[in-house]
Each structure stands twice: as structure tokens, then as C-alpha cells.
Amino acid sequence: xxxxxxxxxxxxxxxxxxxxxxxxxxxxxxxxxxxxxxxxxxxxxxxxxxxxxxxxxxxxxxxxxxxxxxxxxxxxxxxxxxxxxxxxxxxxxxxxxxxxxxxxxxxxxxxxxxxxxxxxxxxxxxxxxxxxxxxxxxxxxxxxxxxxxxxxxxxxxxxxxxxxxxxxxxxxxxxxxxxxxxxxxxxxxxxxxxxxxxxxxxxxxxxxxxxxxxxxxxxxxxxxxxxxxxxxxxxxxxxxxxx
Numbered sequence: 001x002x003x004x005x006x007x008x009x010x011x012x013x014x015x016x017x018x019x020x021x022x023x024x025x026x027x028x029x030x031x032x033x034x035x036x037x038x039x040x041x042x043x044x045x046x047x048x049x050x051x052x053x054x055x056x057x058x059x060x061x062x063x064x065x066x067x068x069x070x071x072x073x074x075x076x077x078x079x080x081x082x083x084x085x086x087x088x089x090x091x092x093x094x095x096x097x098x099x100x101x102x103x104x105x106x107x108x109x110x111x112x113x114x115x116x117x118x119x120x121x122x123x124x125x126x127x128x129x130x131x132x133x134x135x136x137x138x139x140x141x142x143x144x145x146x147x148x149x150x151x152x153x154x155x156x157x158x159x160x161x162x163x164x165x166x167x168x169x170x171x172x173x174x175x176x177x178x179x180x181x182x183x184x185x186x187x188x189x190x191x192x193x194x195x196x197x198x199x200x201x202x203x204x205x206x207x208x209x210x211x212x213x214x215x216x217x218x219x220x221x222x223x224x225x226x227x228x229x230x231x232x233x234x235x236x237x238x239x240x241x242x243x
Contacts, residue, residue, distance in 0.1 A: 020048065020084075021081070021083070021084035022045050022046055022047050022048065022081075023046050023047060023048045023049075023050075023082070023083060023170070023171055023200040024044070024045065024046040024052075024069065024080075024081070024082055024171075024202070025044075025045045025046075025079075025080075025081040026042055026043055026044050026045070026078065026079070026080050026081075027043050027078055027079045028041050028042075028043055028077065028078035028079070029041075029042040029043070029065075029068065029075050029077070029078040029079075029080060030042075030075065030076050030077035030078050031061075031064055031065075031068060031073060031074075031075055031076055031224075032076050037224050038061050038064040038224050039061045039064055039065060039068070039221075039224045040224045040225050041078075041225065041226070042061075042065065042078075042221075042224075042225070042226055043078075043226070044219060044226075044229055046200070046202070046217070048170075048200050049198070049200055050200060050201075050216040050217065051195060051200070051201040051202075051203055051214055051215045051216050051217075052201070052202050052203065052215060052216070052217050052218070052219060053203050053204075053205060053210075053211035053214065053215035053217070053218040053219070053232065054066070054202060054203065054204045054205070054218075054219045054221065055204075055205060055206070055208065055211055055218060055219070055220050055221070055237065055240075055241065056220060056221035056222060056227075056241075057206075057222070057241070059223070060221040060222055060223065060224065061221045061223075061224040062175075062204045062221055063102075063103060063175055063204060064224075065202075065204075065221070066100075066102075066173050066174075066175050066202060066204055067102075068080060068087070069082055069087075069098070069171075069173055069202060070098060070100040070102075070173050071087060071088065071091040071094055071095055071098075072100075074087075074088045075087065075088070082094045082098065082171065083097050083098070083170055083171060096124065096167065097169055097170045097171065098169050098170070098171045098172075098173060099164035099165050099166075099167070099169035099171070099172045099173065099193075099199075100164060100172075100173045101160050101161055101163075101164040101172070101173070101174045101175060101177055101193065102160075102175050103175045103176055103179070105156050105157055105159060105160025105161075105163070106160060106163070107148045107156060107159055107160060107163070108148065109147065109148045109149040110147055110148075110149065111147065111148060112144060112145050112146055112147055112148065113135065113140055113143065113144045113145075113146070113148065113151070113155075113159045113162075114131060114135065114144040114145060116148065116159060116163065117131040117134060117135070117159070117162060117163060117166060118131050120163050120166050120167075121166060121167075124166065124167035126166055126167055130166060131166075134162040134165070134166060134192075135162070137162070137188065137191075137192060138158040138159070138161065138162050138188055138189065138192075139158070139185075139188050140155060140158060140159065143155065152180070153179075153180035154180040154181050154182065154185050156180075157177075157179060157180045157181055157185075158181075158185060158188070158189060161177065161189045161192055161193050162192070164193065165192050165193060165197075169199070170199065170200060171199065171200045171201070171202070172193055172197070172199050172200070172201045172202070173201075173202050174193060174201060174202065174203050174204065175204045176204060176205060176206070177189070177193055177203070178205075178207075178210070194214070195214050203215060208234070208237050208238055208241055211232055211237065212232045212234050212237070215232050216231075216232070217229070217230065217231060217232065218230065218231070218232050218233075218237060220237065220240050220241075227240060228240055
């Protein structure tokens with residue numbers, strides 16, 4: 001388990017006079033489902049421009065943490081700040097600046113890919129031309145008029161990724177973003193939601209190797225508690241998730 005000094009994840013040169021607030025600042029976060037603690041005493045600070053990987057087994061609290069950051073769940077104790085805004089009090093301002101791709105891509109299944117993206121564009125005041133650009137980027141121009149229910153899991157995942165970046169968010173919250181994607185499909189999405197996008201990211205994954213390749217720091221959760229927080233150390237992470 002990491003020591004307290006590992007709980008701040010900084011970009012090179014971060015801090016100092018005039019530095020902007022971090023992308024994420026969490027202190028003693030607690031979230032419950034009834035009597036069950038899903039997250040307990042989670043604390044970390046992530047500077048802008050970095051990628052934090054979140055690893056853990058099923059039920060460890062990974063998706064719950066992501067949903068708290070996305071303003072979809074309220075914390076029950078502790079403090080959470082995202083892009084300088086306090087949650088849940090300033091949740092509305094955060095939603096316009098965050099892109100969220102959940103384990104399910106949050107699409108209307110009876111609507112087409114184009115209709116889903118146009119609806120999202122109207123919510124965020126984004127020009128309609130952006131929808132066409134993204135459909136081309138994800139390689140679904142020819143299937144853009146088909147209802148989502150008729151598309152494959154991988155195609156829906158591509159639309160979900162386009163939805164997440166439609167409004168050019170500062171922070172991406174990604175839950176298993178490679179799910180259902182073959183290498184060619186991921187190659188299309190990588191500039192949008194991958195490391196080369198240049199965005200601050202929180203990446204939930206079961207894949208230690210993906211975390212080592214894509215992340216600047218890793219948070220390991222076990223039963224809702226911090227088991228590891230620090231650099232992407234392959235030996236320690238593989239040992240942690242073998243246990």
C-alpha cells in the first residue's frame with residue numbers, strides 16, 4: 001500500500017504561484033449503498049493534463065468513484081472538487097466541462113447515432129457540424145441513420161465515445177473504454193479519448209498492462225479503500241491484483 005506522500009499526482013512543473021486548481025481534489029470521500037460502504041476514506045489530488053488509472057476487482061468501487069466525479073452520485077462524506085468546483089453544490093457547472101463514457105454508453109437505443117449526437121449537441125449548445133465531424137472520425141457515417149439497437153456493441157461504444165467528447169470537455173471519465181472494440185476501432189477512438197487526446201483523464205480498467213501503458217499514476221481500490229496510489233509500477237500492481 002502506498003504512503004501518504006503518494007496521494008498527490010502532479011504534472012512536471014505543477015504547483016507554485018499562479019498554478020491553476022487541480023483537475024480533481026478528493027479528501028476522505030465516502031459513498032454508501034444502504035449500509036454497505038462502496039468507497040471509504042479515498043483521498044487524492046490529480047493535476048491537469050495527466051491520466052489516472054483506477055484498478056480493482058469487481059465491486060472494488062471503481063465505477064462508483066467515476067460516477068461521483070461525473071456528478072451522477074453524491075458523496076456521503078468528505079470533499080470532492082472537480083475542475084475547481086465543489087460537488088455536489090456546483091455540479092451543474094462541472095457537467096458542461098466533463099465527458100463521461102460509462103460501462104454502458106448512455107445512448108437512446110431507439111434513436112440513430114446521428115439523432116443521439118444531435119440531441120447531445122443541442123444540450124451543450126454545440127454546432128450541428130460537430131456531429132458530422134465525429135461520425136466521420138469514428139467511422140460510422142454509413143450507419144449514422146440506423147437505430148442504436150441495430151448496431152453492434154462496438155459500434156455503440158464508438159458512438160458513446162463521440163458523445164463524451166462532443167462538447168470538447170476538459171476532463172474525460174472513462175469506464176473500460178476499450179470494451180467491445182477491436183484494434184481498428186480503438187485506433188479510430190484513440191485521438192478522441194486516448195492518451196494522445198491531450199485531455200486530463202480518469203481511466204477505469206481491469207487491465208494492468210493498459211494502465212501501465214496509458215497512465216501517469218494508478219489508484220488501486222480494494223473493497224472501496226485505497227490499496228495503492230502512486231506511479232504505474234508493474235511489479236507492485238501485478239502482485240496487488242494477483243492477491
